[in-house]
Amino acid sequence: xxxxxxxxxxxxxxxxxxxxxxxxxxxxxEFVVLVGPSGCGKSTLLAMIxxxxxxxxxxxxxxxxxxxxxxxxxxxxxxxxxxYALYPTMTVRENITFGMESRNVPKAERDAAVARVSSLxxxxxxxxxxxxxxxxxxxxxxxxxxxxxxxxxxxxxDEPLSNLDAKLRVEMRTEIKKLHQGLGKTTVYVTHDxxxxxxxxxxxxxLHQGAVQQFAEPRTVYDRPANMFVASFMGSPAMNFLPAEIxxxxxxxxxxxxxxxxxxxxxxxxxxxxxxxxxxQKVVVGIRPESIGPHLHNGIASGAEVRTLEAVIDVxxxxxxxxxxxxxxxxxxxxxTFPSDATPKIGEKASLAIDMRKVCxxxxxxxxxxxx
Amino acid sequence: xxxxxxxxxMAAVAGWRYRRARIGVYVILIAVAIYAILPLLVIILNSFRxxxxxxxxxxxxxPLAFSLDHWxxxxxxxxxxxxxxxxxxxxxxxxxxxxxxxxxxxxIGAINGYILSMWRFRGSxxxxxxxxxxxxxxxxxxxxxxxxxxGSLGLTNTIGGLVLIHCIQGLSFTTxxxxxxxxxxxxxxxxxxxIDGAGFWRIFRKIVLPLSPPILIVTVIWQFTGIWNDFLIxxxxxxxxxxxxxxxxxxxxxxxxxxxxxxxxxxxxLIGALPPLLIYFFGGRYFLRGLTQGAIK
Numbered sequence: 079x080x081x082x083x084x085x086x087x088x089x090x091x092x093x094x095x096x097x098x099x100x101x102x103x104x105x106x107x108e109f110v111v112l113v114g115p116s117g118c119g120k121s122t123l124l125a126m127i128x129x130x131x132x133x134x135x136x137x138x139x140x141x142x143x144x145x146x147x148x149x150x151x152x153x154x155x156x157x158x159x160x161x162y163a164l165y166p167t168m169t170v171r172e173n174i175t176f177g178m179e180s181r182n183v184p185k186a187e188r189d190a191a192v193a194r195v196s197s198l199x200x201x202x203x204x205x206x207x208x209x210x211x212x213x214x215x216x217x218x219x220x221x222x223x224x225x226x227x228x229x230x231x232x233x234x235x236d237e238p239l240s241n242l243d244a245k246l247r248v249e250m251r252t253e254i255k256k257l258h259q260g261l262g263k264t265t266v267y268v269t270h271d272x273x274x275x276x277x278x279x280x281x282x283x284x285l286h287q288g289a290v291q292q293f294a295e296p297r298t299v300y301d302r303p304a305n306m307f308v309a310s311f312m313g314s315p316a317m318n319f320l321p322a323e324i325x326x327x328x329x330x331x332x333x334x335x336x337x338x339x340x341x342x343x344x345x346x347x348x349x350x351x352x353x354x355x356x357x358x359q360k361v362v363v364g365i366r367p368e369s370i371g372p373h374l375h376n377g378i379a380s381g382a383e384v385r386t387l388e389a390v391i392d393v394x395x396x397x398x399x400x401x402x403x404x405x406x407x408x409x410x411x412x413x414x415t416f417p418s419d420a421t422p423k424i425g426e427k428a429s430l431a432i433d434m435r436k437v438c439x440x441x442x443x444x445x446x447x448x449x450x
Numbered sequence: 451x452x453x454x455x456x457x458x459x460m461a462a463v464a465g466w467r468y469r470r471a472r473i474g475v476y477v478i479l480i481a482v483a484i485y486a487i488l489p490l491l492v493i494i495l496n497s498f499r500x501x502x503x504x505x506x507x508x509x510x511x512x513p514l515a516f517s518l519d520h521w522x523x524x525x526x527x528x529x530x531x532x533x534x535x536x537x538x539x540x541x542x543x544x545x546x547x548x549x550x551x552x553x554x555x556x557x558i559g560a561i562n563g564y565i566l567s568m569w570r571f572r573g574s575x576x577x578x579x580x581x582x583x584x585x586x587x588x589x590x591x592x593x594x595x596x597x598x599x600x601g602s603l604g605l606t607n608t609i610g611g612l613v614l615i616h617c618i619q620g621l622s623f624t625t626x627x628x629x630x631x632x633x634x635x636x637x638x639x640x641x642x643x644x645i646d647g648a649g650f651w652r653i654f655r656k657i658v659l660p661l662s663p664p665i666l667i668v669t670v671i672w673q674f675t676g677i678w679n680d681f682l683i684x685x686x687x688x689x690x691x692x693x694x695x696x697x698x699x700x701x702x703x704x705x706x707x708x709x710x711x712x713x714x715x716x717x718x719x720l721i722g723a724l725p726p727l728l729i730y731f732f733g734g735r736y737f738l739r740g741l742t743q744g745a746i747k
């Protein structure tokens with residue numbers, strides 16, 4: 079059963095259409111991440127699910143209840159805000175029990191719930207402090223505690239980690255994942271951070287300009303992005319796009335990179351592309367930085383369908399674990415990944431291997447992914 | 451070995467110029483301060499002087515002898531506005547008027563501000579603009595409408611009537627203060643409370659009010675001093691024993707036939723000015739802080 083269904087949901091602020099007929103079915107126990115650049119409508123969508131924004135058109139169902147006009151308190155949801163929104167004049171304990179007090183939950187039950195949540199989140203020692211006396215990470219925990227204590231049907235997270243420093247963010251990310259694995263609560267999580275989306279989600283909904291671009295498992299979104307927007311948004315550094323034309327190469331299709339000349343810039347495609355593309359067709363070849371690198375790069379060499387490409391090293395950016403290398407193929411710039419112990423020199427010529435199984439082809443006019 | 455700074459004539463000149471400028475600044479500031487405080491000083495000194503002393507040596511002089519007698523006379527014996535109970539009844543009138551008017555206008559202002567900042571509705575900005583228009587409205591413009599209103603409510607020449615006028619007239623300010631302060635409260639707090647199941651009043655009581663002391667202190671000080679010191683409305687809408695102290699002081703000064711008792715008048719003015727001074731003295735810290743305080747973090 080779907081825990082949350084959003085159907086043809088539209089939101090307009092005056093003449094501005096913020097959400098355009100959004101559909102989203104979230105199964106019970108799922109962790110769905112709404113991801114997209116700022117202004118894509120993801121936070122508005124979450125606010126509408128929470129009941130903090132009105133619905134212009136379409137419907138929202140939580141469980142089997144239509145909640146379009148239901149006030150937030152009756153929706154059986156809990157929400158964690160980006161700013162944490164802890165009540166500054168209340169202690170941590172009061173913050174956590176405020177919702178139960180509003181609902182007239184008996185004191186014994188409230189105390190038991192606080193004890194349960196505070197030990198789960200390791201905030202037992204903080205219960206009598208005020209939010210102003212807590213560090214960012216502790217505030218984050220309290221905000222989570224306030225949501226967890228409700229045992230709601232649906233958890234909503236609005237960019238809960240974006241105010242934390244990088245290290246703490248990674249820790250809390252893992253913690254959220256653990257919590258979800260332990261509790262199995264249906265969760266909708268908004269973020270603009272594609273790494274957060276990839277690591278946390280059971281399914282990712284990529285939003286752009288008020289419309290869902292793709293709603294699928296992280297692996298699918300990453301490997302088979304529905305269009306060039308999704309391809310460039312997910313993954314850092316972003317996917318390389320190289321304009322090309324399909325040519326016949328020994329009876330098999332090949333992508334001739336239009337920027338370069340000479341046969342070394344021709345990428346033969348595997349036979350299963352034959353039905354999807356035709357000779358003379360313009361395409362955009364999408365290659366992830368980690369799918370292109372030096373010839374004997376471990377990840378690429380083993381069992382991959384490898385094509386090589388000649389390139390000139392332009393910029394070298396070591397990240398520690400690996401080195402991002404900007405190379406020049408003809409007049410195009412391509413980001414590639416080198417192992418950190420094989421960092422090339424600037425100006426060098428290199429022969430780069432491409433894992434053709436990971437290559438995506440897009441239609442240049444519609445920007446949609448071409449299916450094999 | 452430590453380095454010994456050589457004598458630098460340029461630095462010496464700069465230092466001297468700096469000191470000269472400083473001295474100039476202080477001389478000007480002290481002069482202005484004396485000029486500003488002088489009237490108050492004259493009044494205070496006169497309140498301790500005998501009438502003979504004032505008559506012979508003029509208003510501006512150091513007292514020959516300090517006497518507290520005039521304060522006692524002023525408080526409950528002197529004859530003003532037809533009665534001879536001193537200034538005390540009028541002082542109590544002012545308290546009876548100022549305290550309820552301050553409290554009521556502050557509470558309504560806080561509720562107005564809460565609604566106008568956190569429960570916006572279509573036209574709420576226009577409504578806010580209309581309410582704050584009162585800030586710029588001169589007091590004499592409203593005299594006639596109020597005369598008619600008080601008349602039809604049967605509140606003419608009552609303390610209740612004055613309380614009503616000051617409550618309504620003060621709303622513009624109290625609403626403006628509170629609304630602008632509450633705008634700084636993060637919206638997420640209200641959203642979180644709504645999800646937590648708190649309603650309109652519970653959010654106000656449990657979340658907004660506990661954050662309000664800085665602005666409430668500002669509003670109370672503003673209202674208390676404003677209402678206490680108001681003299682136009684008191685003079686126009688009350689008479690005889692129902693007057694607030696500001697209006698009664700006028701009666702004192704224009705008493706007519708007898709000789710001016712400057713010492714009593716001085717003491718009366720000082721008594722009349724005391725409550726706002728005390729309020730400001732004890733709350734001034736918060737007043738300045740509240741006016742400059744913006745967001746709550």
